[in-house]
Amino acid sequence: xxxxxxxxxxxxxxxxxxxxxxxxxxxxHTALYxxxxxxxxxxxFLIYFQGTGAADDSGLPNDRFFAVRPEGSVSTLKIxxxxxxxxxxxxxxxxxxxxxxxxxxxxxxxxxTVV
Amino acid sequence: xxxxxxxxxxxxxxxxxxxxxxxxxxDSASNYFPWYKQELGKGPQxxxxxxxxxxxxxxxxxxxxxxxxxxxxxLHITETQPEDSAVYFCAASRTGFQKLVFGxxxxxxxxx
Numbered sequence: 001x002x003x004x005x006x007x008x009x010x011x012x013x014x015x016x017x018x019x020x021x022x023x024x025x026x027x028x029h030t031a032l033y034x035x036x037x038x039x040x041x042x043x044x045f046l047i048y049f050q051g052t053g054a055a056d057d058s059g060l061p062n063d064r065f066f067a068v069r070p071e072g073s074v075s076t077l078k079i080x081x082x083x084x085x086x087x088x089x090x091x092x093x094x095x096x097x098x099x100x101x102x103x104x105x106x107x108x109x110x111x112x113t114v115v
Numbered sequence: 116x117x118x119x120x121x122x123x124x125x126x127x128x129x130x131x132x133x134x135x136x137x138x139x140x141x142d143s144a145s146n147y148f149p150w151y152k153q154e155l156g157k158g159p160q161x162x163x164x165x166x167x168x169x170x171x172x173x174x175x176x177x178x179x180x181x182x183x184x185x186x187x188x189x190l191h192i193t194e195t196q197p198e199d200s201a202v203y204f205c206a207a208s209r210t211g212f213q214k215l216v217f218g219x220x221x222x223x224x225x226x227x
Contacts, residue, residue, distance in 0.1 A: 004158070031213065042121075042217030043159065044203050056213055091158055100208040101147035101166060104215060106158035 004107035021090030085089040117142040121218025138205035
């Protein structure tokens with residue numbers, strides 16, 4: 001597709017359940033990022049992939065959060081034992097190359113609600 | 116680590132007026148400063164960016180200025196239109212570091 005695609009758009013889950021959020025970056029973009037945006041706040045960095053490997057996961061809040069990018073394209077953010085505090089919009093972004101001073105393209109996000 | 120502060124948090128203007136949003140950053144090594152526009156239910160979209168080797172950049176009704184000494188940068192929108200209404204975020208990053216650090220956002224409302 002032309003842009004970064006995220007699925008699902010909305011996800012409601014019960015506390016304690018496991019969820020997976022998917023990101024399909026722009027074709028050819030090697031760098032992929034996950035951010036989390038709480039209500040009324042700016043996006044906060046979670047993790048960065050260069051190719052298949054997680055080059056920086058310093059933003060993951062705890063070990064319930066994990067992300068993979070097995071083939072260097074699509075990425076999945078996985079959250080175990082969800083808590084109500086995990087409710088937020090999860091944004092994915094990609095860059096053509098891993099340069100911090102180039103444009104990052106964002107998807108529309110997945111709104112996660114934990115009830 | 117880097118910290119970006121943004122103000123005002125809300126800004127209401129009349130159509131045709133100018134709007135100015137200001138951000139300050141803490142990391143003197145930051146060298147890339149993008150501005151994003153986010154409409155309801157959508158992801159952030161880049162509207163303009165500036166690098167530290169430039170003091171000002173303009174694109175039609177939008178301009179960004181950067182003061183490296185003071186570590187602040189501003190977004191200027193002239194001749195505002197109702198479709199400019201959205202939340203605007205500033206951000207900062209630097210070469211060699213991948214993450215963008217965002218401000219807390221400014222909700223701009225342009226009234227007809």
